[in-house]
Amino acid sequence: MKAVIMAGGKGTRLKPMTCNLPKPMVPILNKPVMEYSIELLKQYGITDIGVTLAYMPASIMDYFGNGEKWGVNLYYFIEETPMGTGGSIKNAEDFIDGTFIIISGDALTDINIQKAVDYHHRKHSKATLVLRSEETPIDYGVVITNKAGKIMRFLEKPSWGEVFSNTINTGIYILEPEALDYYKKGDVFDFSKDLFPKLLADQVPMFGYVMEEYWCDIGDLRSYRQTHFDILEGKVSLPLKSKEVRKGIWIGEGTVLEEGVNLQPPVYIGSNSTIKNNTELIGPAIIGENCFVGERTTIKKSILWNHANIDQDVSLRGAVLCSQTNIKSMTKILENVVIGEATVVGNGAVIKPEVKIWPHKRIEENTIVNQNLIWGTKISKTLFGYRNISGEINIELSPEFAAKLGAAFSSALKDRSHIIVSSDGSNEGRLIQNAIIAGIASTGAQVMELRESLLPMTRFAVRYYEADGGIHIRTNSNVNTGSIEFIDHSGSNISRSLEREIENLFSRDEFKRCNGDQVRRPIEVINFNSIFLREGLKKLQNQHQIKQSGSRLIITSLSIGVLSVAESFLKDMGCQVKVLYPYGRHMESEAMFSALVEEINNTQEAIGVFFSHCGEEIVLVDEAGREIGEEKYNILATQMLLKEGKTSKIIHPYISSRIIDQLAKNHGVELVRTKSDPASIMSEMLKDYVRPQTPDQFILRFNGIWAIGRIIDFLAAQGTKLSTIADQIPEHYFMKKEIPCSWQDKGRVMKEMILSHQADNIELFEGIKIDKRDGWALILPDSERPLVNIYSEGFSQEYAEELSTVFSERIKNLISHSDKSY
Structure with missing residues (x-):
């Protein structure tokens, strides 16, 4: 049997460790990670090994040669241009002559290969994917199998709504040569995106083997460090070069430990290193080969590559030091710092947490380094929440962070883009807005600046000016928090794929940079709200009737800015408007809404409108004081559009009521179901409309101020009241x-729910939807919080509650009785 090691990875998220070497050459306990893959294959008698190369192939070929040192035969296949995971293996097709195994050169595992191969043959499989249970599977490809292990479905890097299992694709495959017959040599294709879906569609036998041994994709600093610690804690069965001299202490040949050295396990020291007097190594700690550590130095939870030189009285806390780093005395290097090779850090310097320093740099003595040497500080890999980036002003959302974020967003768009940047006008909002503008300007893009805006206004501005994208900053001074919303060229929230691209650019510090003479001065748009109000009024067909009817409204919101614009708009329409302003610094939404209902009951004959803080959503209260909540409002808005007869298609999220299906059918219009995240809904609503046109359904759902105008306009045309329309809602x-539900349980719970309901009518579009004759239930993991959402609908309130209770209890039971076999 032969094997192919895929070793073309760049390891961009591991920079600066991978600035001068490819990802498979990153050392784990002083050996390249790919070396462990070769040793594993040799252990199971696989000695003919092909290696696919792309990035810096010479460094791999020079180190491993023909494989003779490891008792194997290595054959190299180099990609001149990227060919995808499948294309790179197809490139080595002449090497393959039977069943073969594919393994990654930049992941660490001690899988029992023989057991996996036996499973492959026992199942008569053409393609066997090695799977593994993962507590948080959203960063991997999720694979769904039936009880026999046959693959039914897989999803590449799913959202939480698509996590139907906790078994992930490890990238280890056992294939028969004919599985590659779908493509020709030289074709560009991926296994997960291209080949495997074709095999699945053609019902080619394809199975998933769930491994029980260790596996870790060394994709970022966290996993890189954790892999070292896992090995020292005995979680991985690997041959170690250094000798374990006592429990949890490994010392290489020729290494000298002087008097007073304190070793607190686990500690691993390579060969020919010197540890001077009164030094303290607090595990997990890894020291490379030919390293020098000076007197009274303390190293805790840190990794030193080979040939690192540390002077006396140095403190390392959770850092990674690459080869040939030279750290002078009295230096302090703190958590999650990475220092590139051959860098010199001067006496008394302090490197603050999360800083990355690229190779061959020099830090002067007594310098305090609190940002990357190149662009800025390192923030979490995952920036985006459910729909935006949020955090505390001047802490998570600092000006430095914002400038870098602006540069990342602009870099993800086309060259010299036009970008709208707005804020709510608060001082803290302007602070973040100015920083974002600076970051965008540094890429050569043109900024159009709105000083005081609402989120719906900014969306409209992007469409009105036909910009390439937009950013809106909204703050909540009561709790010193803010959010940053990103908008694409259509006015929709950006897609998840663009979010990932921004995150990758941000984490790698890879931004476009223009020359100084190419920096473009921001264009300040003065009083854009007047354009917003004017264009909103153009949407109305019955202003004369509105003025004649004397429509009365009472409006409230926690946002003064929203109330100000809404009041102007409604008065311009000819409505009588009373505004309930929030009172007290820490006013809550519930209290404001209760005050609104009370005012409606006292006044009568008025409509109440509660605007969300961003101005997108509204909650209505009819003249009888009855709340028209989110689900009821969506049905009301749909009825309104269908009754006007101006639309041939309506868009609704997958989780909305079946009433929508019946309404669409009754009126002969197409119903398109989308995923429930705002970006999916918005992009579907906007995709058929040429800018600056904005469809009514988008307005009714995502532009609260224009939406209430459209509703009043509709009521005036019909000569009716909101309460009458509400009574007509089915x-x-x-x-x-x-x-x-904890994050680590989500994937497992979803997998077990699918397995236990295979006999039922289930859908896996978003979450798990279980259809019953008289209703349905949907189980959907929350994307931002450690919980699972359960939606249910029935022919009666009692049946909806029964479905909700039944599935809630099943979820709770699965959480409390964790089956570790999954």
Whole structure:
């Protein structure tokens, strides 16, 4: 049997460790990670090994040669241009002559290869994917199998709504040569995106083997460090070069430990290193070969590559030092710092947490380094929440962070883009806005600046000016928090793929940079709200009737800015408007809404409108004081559009009521179901409309100020009241429940729910939807919080509650009785 090691990875998220070497050459306990893959294959008698190369191939070929040192035969296949995971293996097709195994050169595992191969043959499989249970599977490809292990479906880097299992694709495959017959040599294709879906569609036998041994994709600094610690804690069965002289202490040949050295396990020291007097190594700690550590130095939870030189009285805390680094005395290097090779850090310098320093740099003595030597500080790999980036002003959302974020967003767009940047006008909002503008300007893009704006206004500005994208900053001074919303060229929230691209650019510090003479001065748009109000009024067809009817409204919101614009708009329409302003610094939404309902009941004959803080959503209160909540409002808005007869298609999220299906059918219009995240809904609503046109359904759902105008316009045309329209909403019984569930349990719970309901009518479009004759239930993991959402709808309130209770109890039972076999 032969093997192919895929070793073309760049390891961009591991920079600066991978600035001068490819990812498979990154050392784990002083050996390249790929070396462990070769040793594993040799252990199971696989000695003919092909190696696919792309990035810096010479460094791999020079180190491993023909493989003779390891008792194997290595054959190299170099990609001149990227060919994808499948294309790179197809490039080595002449080497393959039977069943073969594919393994990654930049992941660490001690898998029992023989057991996996036996499973492959026993199942008569053409393609066997090695799977592994993962607590948080969203960063991997999720694979769904039936009880026999046959692959039914897989998803590449899913959202939480698509996590139907906790078994992930490790990238280890056992294939028969004919599985590659779908493509020709030289074709560009991936296994997960291209080949495997074709095999699945053609019902080619394809199975998933769930491994029980260790596996870790060394994709970022966290996993890189954790892999070292896992090895020292005995979680991985690997041959170690250094000798374990006592429990948890490994010392290489020729290494000298002088008097007073304190070793607190686990500690691993390579060969020919010197540890001077009164030094303290607090595990997990790894010292490379030919290293020098000076007197009274303390090293804790850190990794030193070969040939690192550390002077006396140095303190290392959770750092990684690459080869040939030279750290002078009295230096302090703190958590999650990475220092590139051959860098010199001067006496008394302090390197603050999370800093990355690229290779061959020199830090002067007594310098305090609190940002990357190149662009800025390192923030979490995952920036985006459910729909935006949020955090504390001047802490998570600092000006440095914002400038870097602006540069990343602009770098992800086309060259010299036009970008709208707005804020709510608060001092803290302007602070972040100015920083973002500076970051964008540094890339050569043109900024159009709105000083005081609302999120719907900014969306409209992007469409009105036909910009390439937009950013809106909204703050909440009560709790010193803010959010940054990103908008694409259509006015929609950006896609998840663009979010990932921004995150990658941000984490790698890879930004476009223009020359100084190419920096473009921001264009300040003065009083854009007047354009917003004017264009909103153009949407109305019955202003004369509105003025004649004397429509009365009472409006409220926690945002003074929203109330100000809404009041102007409604008065311009000819409405009588009373505004309930928030009172007290820490006013809550519930209290404001209760005050609104009370005012409606006292006044009567008025409509109440509660605007969300961003101005996108509204909650209505009819003249009878009845709340028209989110689900009921969506049905009301749909009825309104269908009754006007101006649309041939309506868009609704997958989780909305079945009443929508019946309404669409009754009016002969197409219903398109989308995923429930705002970006999916918005992009579907906007995709058929040429800018600056904005469809009514988008307005009714995502532009609260224009939406209430459209509703008043509709009521005036019909000569009716909101309460009358509300009475016409079909009865529906809809429930939502939240069940606490830890992140590590989510994937497992979803997998077990699918397995236990295979006999039922289930859909896996978003979450798990289980259809019953008289209703349905949907189990959907929350993307931002450790919980699972359960939606249910039935022919009666009692049945909706019954479905909700049944599935809530099942979820709770699965959480409390964790089956470790999954």
